[in-house]
Amino acid sequence: MPFTSINFIFFIVGALLFYYVVPLRFRWIALLLASYVFYMVGGWTTVFYIVFTTVLTFCAAQLLGRLNTKLAGLPGKDAEAIRIKKLKKYIVSLTILICFGMLFVLRYWNFTLELIGSDRWMEQFGLNLLIPLGVSFFIFQSVGYVIDVYRGKHSPEGNLVKYALFVSFFPQIIQGPISRFHELSPQLDGNAFDFTNIKYGIQLIMWGYFKKLVIADRTAVAVNYIFENITIHSGAVIAFAVFFYCIQLYGDFSGGIDITRGVAKMFGIDLAINFRRPIFAISLADFWRRWHITLGAWLKDYLFYSMALSRPIIRIGKFTRRKIGGTLGKVIPTAICTFTVYFLIGVWHGANFRWVAFGIWNATIITSSLLMAGNFTWIKAKLRINDKSKCWWVVSIARTAFIVFMGRYITRSPRLVYTLSMWRSTFTNFQFSTLFDGTLLQFGLTSLDMVIVALGVLVLLFIEFRQEKGVEIRESLAKRCFIFQMIAMFLLFAAIFFFGIWGDAEYFIYMQF
């Protein structure tokens, strides 16, 4: 049930009515039912995976919780304590292994066979599995929960059914955000009806639809058209397509997340923020703190730090500092972790070389900026650049945008080898005139569409700029006069209604991950 379908709207209305009609203490059950109905409509054949993951991680957490209690009563150096710690490690490792093993088989098995490279292998061992809806989201979420319990961050949930709701909570199952147990779980117990929640929810959903239907799906028309046969176009057209793809990707994904958060809000639930205006990122590392935040945070908390503090990495760090020294020596252990994280971010998006290359691209740039941080400071000092100035801020933003833009060449090209020729075209065969001689109007978009995209992006930038300045849009809107609020609502509504690409709407890009 895609978010853009009318069935989804009906489903939400039905689920909300059901939720608020049921007495407060049973509302979490209503939500669970709704979640499972939603999941099964999406594909009941794969429901096994989510049930299995739920039960497995629930049991693992239960065990870990008991061991934590036992451990609490014991002195640290006690033999029993050491045994329990080991046991905990086994349990958590096994759970992670099973969960990610499942994810690996479902999503990466065929890719791995391809990587090994023989068709015969593919024929013999290739799997044709239906990938469960949102599989990576619910696995990340439940594994995060197990690790949190392992680390003693919170005690395990005692009620399997309540825990099942945490894993399957329906608005977020499709494309995230990846929630943390201690943040989401308390909100799932059941919330009282509140007009403001409904209003804020609707506003957020409408904003999401605006980004998705008016902007992203419109740009998608040209993007799909051009990439259908990318090699025949001039550098300018390719750059235009990639630029539009950047807009599409942001509108699509952040729009989808807004709809998710808006729906959750109507149930009185605040989901984690997944985007913090990535266009204003001043460095690539900053970009990743603003784009798909919950995935980055998950990998940082559960992988990066675990790795960085693990014995082998510490040992490597000591070794490099001693043998190599200088900035390089210091950076190497961090670089190993960075490369691992971005490699995983890459393959999380897709099992192919383009996404691997995308991960490496990001890691390389982030690592080199770490390596050269000293040089940059020196250059800035020499050139007397004031890095607190507005001007430098704009330069940083432009620089980051350019790096991200170049990175998107990798992910959207039909195959990795094409990326190189696309880059080459952009730099050696730009043909500036093709931007203005009407060529761009041959890709399925009329000049009206172009104007709509431009206006849509301007509105988006304006709103995000205000948010960046710390304005809470919905709250500030609520303080305006009745007429102003009505006009804002009608304009947004009319924009979606008249300028949304309805009908064969594009599926959300992030649904496939």
Add this chain to the structure above:
Amino acid sequence: MSSKKWLVAFFSAIILAASSLALFNVLVDPFGVFGDPLFDWYSYSLTQNTRVAKFTFIDRNHEQFDSYVLGASGSSAFCVNRLNGYMDANFFNFHFLGADMHNVEDTARYLIENFTVENIVIGISITNGVYFDQDRQRENPKMHSMHVSAAGGSRIGFFGRYLWMNPQYSIDKIVAFRNRTYLPGASDWFDMTTGAFDKRGRGAQRIGCMEEYHMTYPEFASFPYYNDVRMLQIENTLDSLVRIRDMCEAAGVNLIIIFNPLFYRHFDYFNRDDFNEFFVGLADAVPFWCFTMNALSFDPRFFYDPTHFRQALGDMILARIFDDDSIYIPEDFGVFVTPENALERVLSLPYVEPMPLETNTVNLPILMYHHIDEYAANDMIVTPETFEAQMRALYENGFTAITLDQLLDFVDRGVPLPEQPVVITFDDGYLSVYEYAFPVLERYGLNAVAFVIGEAVGTDTYKDTGYPTIPKFCFQQARRMAGVVSIQSHSYDMHQAAFLEEGRARENILRWPDEPEADYIAVLREDHRRISDLVYTELGENVIAIAYPHGIYDLLSRVILLDMGVRVTMGVESGGNTIIMGMPQSLLGLNRFTITNRTSAEDLIAMLE
């Protein structure tokens, strides 16, 4: 403003938007579900979804009809006007694109239960054995599902789907309405008076030699040589057909079943055992007319594409069933199949022999002359001596200059043409045709056609100007030529000389680029009506042929002229022609050899041979 108030405003806006959308969709009604109140453009709705608009149409117009043609697109080739003549009935063609027997059964039941039905004709396609009850599997129910009245199901769901559909459908209709043309276009290719496809455009295309046809329609050569496609819906289809038969018997409806003709490669495409089972089972269910494989199944020119037979074949089928000898039918064309002869028939189908090309086609060269004069100032003028020499050469080499009636008899009724036929034509109707050509033609027993400009007949000056022109023969002279020279149209006044016209000249029959389509159609119709009336009044001859001024024409002009009864059209392209028995389209856009004063008798004979 409180959140409560905001929400009230929001939901009011939603309700307002939903009702506006519904109102908009009802008024524009692109699918013809609500009776198309504003546009009255059923052809558009039918093109969007035949399965819906035909029901709305028949609900409102059923008094006009008492008989129906059902089936998939093949059934569109069963011309309702011919059926009306043969059966003294009022037929409506109720075919759907890709209809399976489930659709047909639903439709038959709906018609019989709700209206007076005398006859039902069903065209069976071979794919009826492959598909059954497909509608529910189709992606977009708006575009592909049947009307709820016939298919059953939730009426709320059905009408709701069209009330609150994407307004883009309605907007598309408005745009298409603004851009609609006289000819069937991408958004309206149904003929609402008959319910069949609007084939005016396809029917106006020239069909000639096989090589040319294969060039235009490469899909025949590229049709897959796969030959084992299973027919797994035979049982369902036959059961459905039995129910239709019983329904018709109970209601006293005359049921005619026709197994449509197939292009031989399409026939080969399916599993032979399955086909035999289908065929014999069909005969057990209900006796039927079989045209499946016939001598023309091997000739792609009788098919629009490898899976759809042409109108010409449809006309032959009806003529065969209703014993109409005014239409050419190949030998052994069509057999009435009953359980007794079904097996024998089906086993003989793979051995049907193709029609040898020389049996039903003829190469027809056409000679084009203009003026004959002692002094051949340019290529368009031939001296009397040269003309005489050319005619003598024709005569001595055994050529027969045939009349247009002979040509039509060959195409329409299969009357063979004499050996080495040729057609002699004169454009513009110069007096020299009467003075020089007529005696020579008479002497050698040759027939000819003179294409006259109606307005210029009998004149020697350009109309209203006094400007001298080459003199034209008059009707009195034309009457004297009767029996030798037939008079046909070179337009009434659409062959104007630009330098002598005060306003903008009509140099040919095409529409002026900036001329409104309706104005142009009126002009061309009026022009053709005037020359037809003139020739008929003066000579008692029907105008059935036109030589396009300057040889220039387009689809629109062709369609208008065909619509007004023109059967033979000629251009000025040099080359021979392939005329096909039973294929009226082989008379369109004929090529002509330009004969000049430099064409020696030997050259002429070499050219024709």
